[in-house]
Amino acid sequence: MKKDKESISKLSEFYKVFGDTTRLHILYTLLQKEMCVGDLSKLLNISQSAISHQLKILRLYSLVRYEKKGQCVFYSITDEHVKKILEDGFLHMSEL
Amino acid sequence: MKKDKESISKLSEFYKVFGDTTRLHILYTLLQKEMCVGDLSKLLNISQSAISHQLKILRLYSLVRYEKKGQCVFYSITDEHVKKILEDGFLHMSEL
DNA sequence: CCTTTCTATGAATAATTGTTCATATATTCA
DNA sequence: TGAATATATGAACAATTATTCATAGAAAGG
Numbered sequence: 001m002k003k004d005k006e007s008i009s010k011l012s013e014f015y016k017v018f019g020d021t022t023r024l025h026i027l028y029t030l031l032q033k034e035m036c037v038g039d040l041s042k043l044l045n046i047s048q049s050a051i052s053h054q055l056k057i058l059r060l061y062s063l064v065r066y067e068k069k070g071q072c073v074f075y076s077i078t079d080e081h082v083k084k085i086l087e088d089g090f091l092h093m094s095e096l
Numbered sequence: 097m098k099k100d101k102e103s104i105s106k107l108s109e110f111y112k113v114f115g116d117t118t119r120l121h122i123l124y125t126l127l128q129k130e131m132c133v134g135d136l137s138k139l140l141n142i143s144q145s146a147i148s149h150q151l152k153i154l155r156l157y158s159l160v161r162y163e164k165k166g167q168c169v170f171y172s173i174t175d176e177h178v179k180k181i182l183e184d185g186f187l188h189m190s191e192l
Numbered sequence: 193c194c195t196t197t198c199t200a201t202g203a204a205t206a207a208t209t210g211t212t213c214a215t216a217t218a219t220t221c222a
Numbered sequence: 223t224g225a226a227t228a229t230a231t232g233a234a235c236a237a238t239t240a241t242t243c244a245t246a247g248a249a250a251g252g
Contacts, residue, residue, distance in 0.1 A: 003124045007186070012117045014189045019112035020240080021105050028099045037199055050241055052200055062192060071198045071249050081191050088188075090103070092181050093110045096158060116210080133229055146211055148230055167219045167228045 017061050018089065022046060022054050027077065027086055030064060034076035113157050114185065118142055119150050123173065123182055126160060130172035 018024060025044050029035060037055065041048040055075060058064045063082050066075045077083055114120060121140050125131060133151065137144045151171060154160045159178050162171045173179055 008120045012120045015111050016115035019115040021108045024104045024108045
């Protein structure tokens, strides 16, 4: 695995995505079940706009996917690999 | 594993530490061999002060340890667990 | 249609974080 | 002891990132 400037920069971006409480809250909530934007907003007590902006970033990094059902847009964790990353996070931390 | 506000906040802090190119560069450099502040500064072409400030954060999170030898302070990765986290990072990313 | 509801988004603002600059402390060596 | 070298650190400044605010678009229901 190369550890040049380029890939270290990529890796730091990757970590940065997880390094925000709003995004982590969204991710761990979606780990339980898929949810639409408004529900996330109410549940986490964060404005709809803020949620939407952060979901955009999570989408950009392919951490969540979405499906439109009527007026609602349901978001969910992309796949098992992302779920694993999320579960590993707590393990790593608790070992430090 | 509890996923309350408190622990999600802790976890995001943990990720945040890795979410900076300077700190990652330092960490991956120290993964090769222990090094003193000045050498890191020269090698990475980052001011001594910036390196020192970032090392302080890495120390705070127990990711590095240091040993004073004369005027120099040699830094190294704390332990195998931290090394594992660093190596896992690239794997996770490459699978996304 | 018109209104309501849900979501997305650009721009402005607020908050956070990183770097630089100036300087202090400690150690070595002449 | 005095000068040089290595590191740390507080404060100011710069840069980045998140949130809010205002608003637009899309779908559903009356």
